[in-house]
Amino acid sequence: MFQPASIDKGEASRHVARRGVHDEIAKDIGRSVRIGTRAAFLCVVALLGVAAVQLPASAHAALIGSDPANGAVLEQAPPVSTLRFSDPLDPRFVTVALTDQTGAQVPLARPTVENGTIMQPLPGLAKGGYTLAYRVVSADGHPVSGTVGFSVSVGISSPPPTTASPPPTNVPPNSGHTRPDSTGNALAWWIGGGVLIVVLLAIGAIVIRRLGRSR
Incomplete structure (x- = not known):
């Protein structure tokens, strides 16, 4: 006569035990979520x-100064033009070109590169306007290009012969995009x-x- 009651009590005990286990699981999951957060x-x-x-390591080189300065008017051209950049440059991929006001290219010697500074020897220049164009590759591999314009008010008596310089062979193509x-x-x-x-x-x-x- 008391067997059903015993069965009910046993079932109730198992139910309570299962609830306790589920509660412990919920608490452990909560702790795990907090740890994960x-x-x-x-x-x-x-x-x-x-x-x-x-x-800072991925910043691209930028021109921070030049001699002559952009827009300068000089009596005589300096023997060396200087371009200063914010970051070191790869000397293998530095190109500098000089054109006069007619668009003719002026022959230049090879520039010297020290860290972020380019020193470009200049020939004697006649009176007129000139554009110094540069293209460099910064240490992170990003190509940077630009121009610096200046004028010579007196200059030499006769302009130097203009010949087209051969195109550089070691400058990578300018894609116009930064490598991600x-x-x-x-x-x-x-x-x-x-x-x-x-x-x-x-x-x-x-x-x-x-x-x-x-x-």
């Missing part, structure tokens, strides 16, 4: 630090994926352990 936050902080370090820096993006994917895998493995291990105890 903290890990993700630390990951974001680390990525911001990496980005802050890489920004994929290092930071790849690092972000690796760190984010690693954090996600660690969180999922932690949650899975806790659930499997709790389910094993409830059997």
Whole structure:
């Protein structure tokens, strides 16, 4: 006569035990989620630090000064023109050309490059306007080009002969686009994926352990 009551009590005990196990699983999952959130936050902080370090390294060279200055009017051309850049340059890929006001190219000697400074010897120039064009490649591989214009008010008595200089053979083609820096993006994917895998493995291990105890 008391067997059904015993069965009911046993079933109730198992039900309470299952509820306790489920509650423990929920608590463990909550703890895992909090741990994963903290890990993700630390990951974001680390990525911001990496980005802050890489920004100066990925900056492109820019012209910060020249002699003659752009728009200068000189009685005589200086023996050497100087171009100063914000970052070191690759000496292999430096090209400087000088044209007069008619568009004729003035022959130039090979320039000298020291870090971010180009020293270009100039011949004697007759009276008139001139454009000094440059094309360089910064240390990060990005091509940079521009011009500096100046005028000579007196100059020499006769202009030097104008001959077309041979085109440079060691200057890479100017695509007009910056090569994307994929290092930071790849690092972000690796760190984010690693954090996600660690969180999922932690949650899975806790659930499997709790389910094993409830059997």
